[in-house]
Amino acid sequence: MREFDTRVVIIGGGATGVGILRDLSMRGISAILLEQSELGHGTSSRFHGLLHSGGRYVVKDEDAARECIDENEILKRIAPTCIEGTSGWFVHLQDDNPDYMKAWLTGCSRVKIPVKEIDVAEALRLEPMLSRHVEKVYEVPDASIDGFKLLWANIRSAERYNGKFMTYCNVSSVRVENGCVKGVYAENVRTGEKILIHSEIVINAAGPWAGMVAASAGAQVSIIKNKGVLLVFNKRLFQRVINRLRAPRDGDIFVPHETITILGTTSYTVGSPDDNWIMPEEVSYLMNMGKELLDDIEHQRVIRAFAGIRPLYEEASTVVGEGREISRDFALVDHEKLDGITGFISIVGGKLTTYRLMAEKVTDWVCNKLGLEVVCRTAEESLIPPVEEKLKDKARTMFGVAMADKMMERLNDRLGEVVKQVSQDPAQGQLICECEMITKAEIKHVVHEFNTTSLNDVRRQTRLGMGTCQGAFCTYRAIPLLADLLEEPGKLREEITDFLDERWRGVVPILWGEQLRESELTRAIFNTTLGVGQREQGR
Amino acid sequence: MWDVVVIGGGLAGLLAGIRAAQRQKKVLLVTEGVGTLFFFSGIIDYGDVEQLRLLPGHPYQLFDQETINRGRKYMEQVCPDYIDTERSEAVLSPLGLLRSGDLVPKGMKLPNLLSVGSVVLLVPNGLKDFFPEIVVPNLTNVFKNGQIYVENLVVEEFQRWFELGRPITSVDYADYWRTQKGHKVLKQAIGKIKEKFSSRLENGEKSVVVVMPSLVTEYWENARRGKWVADFPLSVMEISSFSPSPHGRHLAEYLRHIFQDLGGEIVFGARAVRSELEPTENGYQRCKQLVVQSKGKELILKAEKYILATGGLLGGGIEAINEKREIREAVFDLPVFIPEEWSSPHFFEDQPYAFAGIMTDHQLCPINPLTREVVLENVYVVGRLLAHWDPWIQRCGAGVSITSGFVAGESV
Numbered sequence A: 001m002r003e004f005d006t007r008v009v010i011i012g013g014g015a016t017g018v019g020i021l022r023d024l025s026m027r028g029i030s031a032i033l034l035e036q037s038e039l040g041h042g043t044s045s046r047f048h049g050l051l052h053s054g055g056r057y058v059v060k061d062e063d064a065a066r067e068c069i070d071e072n073e074i075l076k077r078i079a080p081t082c083i084e085g086t087s088g089w090f091v092h093l094q095d096d097n098p099d100y101m102k103a104w105l106t107g108c109s110r111v112k113i114p115v116k117e118i119d120v121a122e123a124l125r126l127e128p129m130l131s132r133h134v135e136k137v138y139e140v141p142d143a144s145i146d147g148f149k150l151l152w153a154n155i156r157s158a159e160r161y162n163g164k165f166m167t168y169c170n171v172s173s174v175r176v177e178n179g180c181v182k183g184v185y186a187e188n189v190r191t192g193e194k195i196l197i198h199s200e201i202v203i204n205a206a207g208p209w210a211g212m213v214a215a216s217a218g219a220q221v222s223i224i225k226n227k228g229v230l231l232v233f234n235k236r237l238f239q240r241v242i243n244r245l246r247a248p249r250d251g252d253i254f255v256p257h258e259t260i261t262i263l264g265t266t267s268y269t270v271g272s273p274d275d276n277w278i279m280p281e282e283v284s285y286l287m288n289m290g291k292e293l294l295d296d297i298e299h300q301r302v303i304r305a306f307a308g309i310r311p312l313y314e315e316a317s318t319v320v321g322e323g324r325e326i327s328r329d330f331a332l333v334d335h336e337k338l339d340g341i342t343g344f345i346s347i348v349g350g351k352l353t354t355y356r357l358m359a360e361k362v363t364d365w366v367c368n369k370l371g372l373e374v375v376c377r378t379a380e381e382s383l384i385p386p387v388e389e390k391l392k393d394k395a396r397t398m399f400g401v402a403m404a405d406k407m408m409e410r411l412n413d414r415l416g417e418v419v420k421q422v423s424q425d426p427a428q429g430q431l432i433c434e435c436e437m438i439t440k441a442e443i444k445h446v447v448h449e450f451n452t453t454s455l456n457d458v459r460r461q462t463r464l465g466m467g468t469c470q471g472a473f474c475t476y477r478a479i480p481l482l483a484d485l486l487e488e489p490g491k492l493r494e495e496i497t498d499f500l501d502e503r504w505r506g507v508v509p510i511l512w513g514e515q516l517r518e519s520e521l522t523r524a525i526f527n528t529t530l531g532v533g534q535r536e537q538g539r
Numbered sequence B: 001m002w003d004v005v006v007i008g009g010g011l012a013g014l015l016a017g018i019r020a021a022q023r024q025k026k027v028l029l030v031t032e033g034v035g036t037l038f039f040f041s042g043i044i045d046y047g048d049v050e051q052l053r054l055l056p057g058h059p060y061q062l063f064d065q066e067t068i069n070r071g072r073k074y075m076e077q078v079c080p081d082y083i084d085t086e087r088s089e090a091v092l093s094p095l096g097l098l099r100s101g102d103l104v105p106k107g108m109k110l111p112n113l114l115s116v117g118s119v120v121l122l123v124p125n126g127l128k129d130f131f132p133e134i135v136v137p138n139l140t141n142v143f144k145n146g147q148i149y150v151e152n153l154v155v156e157e158f159q160r161w162f163e164l165g166r167p168i169t170s171v172d173y174a175d176y177w178r179t180q181k182g183h184k185v186l187k188q189a190i191g192k193i194k195e196k197f198s199s200r201l202e203n204g205e206k207s208v209v210v211v212m213p214s215l216v217t218e219y220w221e222n223a224r225r226g227k228w229v230a231d232f233p234l235s236v237m238e239i240s241s242f243s244p245s246p247h248g249r250h251l252a253e254y255l256r257h258i259f260q261d262l263g264g265e266i267v268f269g270a271r272a273v274r275s276e277l278e279p280t281e282n283g284y285q286r287c288k289q290l291v292v293q294s295k296g297k298e299l300i301l302k303a304e305k306y307i308l309a310t311g312g313l314l315g316g317g318i319e320a321i322n323e324k325r326e327i328r329e330a331v332f333d334l335p336v337f338i339p340e341e342w343s344s345p346h347f348f349e350d351q352p353y354a355f356a357g358i359m360t361d362h363q364l365c366p367i368n369p370l371t372r373e374v375v376l377e378n379v380y381v382v383g384r385l386l387a388h389w390d391p392w393i394q395r396c397g398a399g400v401s402i403t404s405g406f407v408a409g410e411s412v
C-alpha cells in the first residue's frame, strides 16, 4: 500500500471539489483532490449550463437568488473564457399567472437583479423562434457556462499554487480513529493499487454520492437524488437564455451553448447516483413542455439526451440548527457537531453557479479548524492566465479565426504547445473531429499531458464526438491515437465499443428524424465498412 | 407516358432501371441524390443467404434461391469488374483487416498469400482518413509469409494543399490517377518500387505486390471518360473504401451511363413528393400519376408502372417523423411496418427500428402489414426500403438491393 501525507483531502472532482482545491491552494494549505473517475464525471458535466442571474429563484428563495447574482458577476470577471454572456429573457406567455410576474419584478428589485423590459415586437424580431403567445419579456444577466472548461480552469489555477489531484482514485472509506479523522483509504481503479493518505481534514464534496462517502466514516448525510433530463438540439435555437416567467417547473428553460441549445429539465427522485437512464416518455414530455416556448420544436433536430442527478440536501429535523448553516440552498455539514467526528465535513446541495461561494465557506471553515487566518482571494484573481496576443494571431492565421478561437477557449495557455506542433508538422493540423474542429495535435497533446488511455476521457477534454455526428467519423479518425495509447492491441475493438456505446446511450432516447438517419450512417460505417462490430472474417 | 418510372437512383433503383431498359421498356429515373453509393465500400455483400431466408419476413424470402443467383450473375454481367467466384472472397478493410465479400472488384482480390514475398504499401501523401500505422501491423498479420514495406508518394499537385492543411481525400486521389499526369506519376512510382526490389526478384524471390488505398485499378472505366488502362509494372492490390468512397462514386457513374446507353432517361435533383391514385377494375388501387419537384417546379409524370427505390431511413425513403416513432413513406404514403421494440442499449447489437420498412408480396407490390392485402397494384418496392432486415448487421446490403432491383426490372 502506498502512503503519503497532506493537510486536507477533498473527495470529489466536480465543481465544488475543484473550487475547494483552488481556494485551499491559494491560501497555502496543502491539499489533494481525489476523483473516482475523470473530472466532471458527476453532475458538473450533466447539467444545463446556465449561469444563473438569480431570476429563477427570486420569488421562492431570495437568499439563493442573492448568492446567484453575486456569483454571476464574480464568475463573469474571473472566468470569461468559460462563459458566454448571452443574457437571458424571462418570458410571460398569454395564460401565465400575472401575480407571479408581479412578485417576480418586486423580488428582482429587492435582490438587485438588473431587469430590463423588452418590447414584444422587438423580442420577436431578435428571437424569431419564440412563441407568438408571448406577452411580456424581461432581460436579466443570465449567461451560459461550460462546465468542463470551468473545472479545468480551477484545476490549473490550483496547480499553479501546488494543489494536487488524482483521477481514477476511488475513496473506499474515510479513516477515523477515536472520533478524529486521520485520512482516507483509496484505490486506483485502473491498477488496483491501494493508497492510504494521512490528513488532518477530509472534505466530502462527492455530490450525489456524498451520502455513501459519509456513511464510510460512520456519519450521516441525507441526500435526495433528483434526476433531471436535458435535450440537446443541433443549433442555436435562441441567441439568449429563455426562461418561462412563472413558478419554476419542468422544461421551461432553453440555454444556448456555442452552436447548440439545451432544453431542460425535469425533476424526478431516483434511488442511486448512477441512475441516469432516460425513458422515451421523458423525452416526449420535455418536447411537449418546450413546445410552449417554441412552437416549431418538432422540426428541430435533437442530437442527444442526457440526465444529471441533483444532490439535494434533505432537511431532516435532526439537522436543523447546529450542523447546518449558511443558506437554504446548500449546506455545510460539520460532522463533529452531528456525529462526533472531528475534522470531517460534507458540503452538499447548491448549484454550479455558486460553487465558488461554497468553496469559500468550506475553506473558511478549514482555516478556522487549523487556526489560520488567511483571506479568500478566489473572487479577485482571474482563473485563466491571459494568452499572448502574438500567439493568438499566429493561431488565427494558421487555423482561421473561427477554429482558432474555439481552440483557444479549450486550451487557453496550452495553445502554444499545439501551435508549435502544427507548425513543425502540418499533418498534425488535420481535423479528427470536424463538428467541433479538433486537430490531431490537440488530441495528442491531451493524451500526452493527462496520461489518458480512453476515448471517453479525450472527449471530456476536447469535446470529441460531441457534435452532430456523435462519433461517426471522429471515432474512426481517433483509432491510430487510440492504438498508441492501448497497451494491448486486442483492446482496440473494446475501446471503440465503449466509446460508441457511451455516445449511443445519449442517442437512444431521441432516435427519430435526422439523428436517426445519422445513426444509420454510423452503424453502416462501423458494422459494414470497417467490420468492427464483428469478429474478424475471411480465411 | 413512360412504361416505367423509377423513383430513387441508388444501387437498387439503377439496377432495376437498367434491367427494364434492357428489356426494351421506356424508362425514366427520377432521383434526388446519388444515394448511399457515395459511402459504399465497393464490396458487394450477400450475407448468409440460406440462414437469412429462415428469418421471418426477410426480403430474401420473397425470392427463390435460383432468382437470387440470377440477380448475382446479372450484376456480374453488367459490371464485369466484379468477379463472382460463388463463394465469399477475403478482401482488405480500410484498416487493413481481412473481411469477406461476395462480389469483389478485381482490383481488391487478394493474391495467393503464399506466393507473396514482399508487400509494399504505397501511401499517397496526406491522404485523409488513412492510417498506415494501423494498416501495416494488420498487413503483417495477413501476409504471414511476406515482408511489409511502406513507400510514401509525394504528389506535387497536392503538396500545396497539404501544407495548407487541406484534406486530400481518396476521391481526390482517384480522380488524379485518372489524369494523364497522375497516371504517369503513379506508374513511375511503381516503376521505382520495381527497380528497388528487382534484385530480390532476380534472386528467385517470391513476387512483389503493391497495396494501395484509393481507387487505382480499372473499375468500370469504359464510361464516358475514356478507357483507363492500369498498366503498372507491378501488380497492384486495392484496399476497400472509407467514406466518401471513390469506388461507390465510380460505380454510380458507371451504372448511370449503362442505363442511359440503353435508352433510359434520368432527372437528377428531382424529388417525388406525392402521387395520385385511381381504382382498378378488380377493386384495388393503382398509381395514376406522380408529382415530382424539380428546380422549384412541379412535374406530373405518368407511367404504366412505378418502381419505388427511395432507400430506407438513411436514403430518405422513410422517415421517423417525431419522438412518438411514427414513420412515414413520403411518395405513396404506403403503410409502414413499424417494429414494437425500437432500439437496443448497445450500439453493436441488433437495432429493431432498422426492420422498419415496406412489406410486399412476391411480386414486390406493397402490402398492408396487418391485412396483407396489396395496396397498390402497379408499384414495386425495392432495396433498403423493404421491411424486416438490417443490411449492416446481416451484411447483405447490396445483395438485397441487387436481387430486388433485378426482379423488379424483370417483372415490370
Ligand SMILES: Cc1cc2nc3c(=O)[nH]c(=O)nc-3n(C[C@H](O)[C@H](O)[C@H](O)COP(=O)(O)OP(=O)(O)OC[C@H]3O[C@@H](n4cnc5c(N)ncnc54)[C@H](O)[C@@H]3O)c2cc1C
Residues within 6 Å of the ligand: A011, A012, A013, A014, A015, A016, A017, A034, A035, A036, A037, A038, A039, A040, A041, A042, A043, A044, A045, A046, A047, A048, A049, A050, A051, A052, A169, A170, A171, A172, A205, A206, A207, A208, A209, A210, A213, A226, A227, A228, A229, A230, A264, A265, A307, A308, A309, A310, A311, A349, A350, A351, A352, A353, A354
Ligand atoms: C439536470 C440538472 C441541471 C442543472 N442545471 C444547472 C444550471 O443550469 N446551473 C447551475 O448553476 N446548476 C445546475 N445544476 C446543479 C449543478 O449541476 C450541481 O449543483 C453541481 O454540478 C454539483 O457539483 P458537485 O461538485 O457538488 O457534484 P458532482 O459534480 O456530482 O461531483 C461529485 C464528484 O464526486 C465524485 N465521487 C463520488 N464518490 C467518490 C468517491 N468515493 N471517491 C472519489 N470520488 C468520488 C464523483 O465521481 C463526482 O465527480 C443542475 C443539476 C442538474 C441535475
Ligand SMILES: Cc1cc2nc3c(=O)[nH]c(=O)nc-3n(C[C@H](O)[C@H](O)[C@H](O)COP(=O)(O)OP(=O)(O)OC[C@H]3O[C@@H](n4cnc5c(N)ncnc54)[C@H](O)[C@@H]3O)c2cc1C
Residues within 6 Å of the ligand: A521, A524, A525, A528, A529, B007, B008, B009, B010, B011, B012, B013, B030, B031, B032, B033, B034, B035, B036, B037, B039, B040, B041, B042, B043, B044, B045, B046, B243, B270, B271, B272, B273, B309, B310, B311, B312, B314, B315, B316, B317, B330, B331, B382, B383, B384, B385, B391, B395, B396, B397, B398, B399, B401
Ligand atoms: C457507409 C456505407 C457502407 C456500405 N458498404 C457496403 C458494403 O460493404 N457492402 C454492401 O453490400 N453494401 C454496402 N453499402 C450499400 C448498401 O448496401 C446500400 O445502402 C443499400 O444497397 C441500399 O440501396 P438503395 O438503392 O435501396 O437505397 P439508397 O442508396 O438509399 O438510394 C435511395 C435513393 O433514392 C433517392 N430518394 C429518396 N427519396 C426520394 C424521393 N422522394 N424522390 C426522389 N428520389 C428520392 C435518394 O436520393 C437516393 O438516391 C453501404 C452503405 C453505406 C451507407
